[in-house]
Amino acid sequence: MKTPVLVFASFHPKQGKEEDVKDILMEMVVPSRAERGNLIYEFCEQVGTKNKEKIYHLIEKYEDKSALDQHKISNHYTNYRKNIEALLSRPIGVTDLKEIR
Numbered sequence: 586m587k588t589p590v591l592v593f594a595s596f597h598p599k600q601g602k603e604e605d606v607k608d609i610l611m612e613m614v615v616p617s618r619a620e621r622g623n624l625i626y627e628f629c630e631q632v633g634t635k636n637k638e639k640i641y642h643l644i645e646k647y648e649d650k651s652a653l654d655q656h657k658i659s660n661h662y663t664n665y666r667k668n669i670e671a672l673l674s675r676p677i678g679v680t681d682l683k684e685i686r
Contacts, residue, residue, distance in 0.1 A: 587649040589624065595678035596641040602672040603639040609669050610641055616661040617645070622652025 598606040610628050617626040625646035634640055647653040656662055670677070 590647045590653045591682035592645040593680040594643040597674045599674045622648045
């Protein structure tokens, strides 16, 4: 039986880099959803933030760890990681989640 893997990732763009971060993350949506083993890939903007700060989140679900591992070696993933970190005010916040049924 496969155990689904869920990931919640948060992105805090540097001031003035909000649209650049948004563009990079938007480029991830279509190819990530097309990956074998991807069940959910949602790009969201947090609402009601302090000082109207832009904070973006990815909510991801894969059918198992192997599918997530394949995602992490894809060209679109490695390109995004190479380009996004310099645009962020803090490291990407990644939280691994376990589904409760």
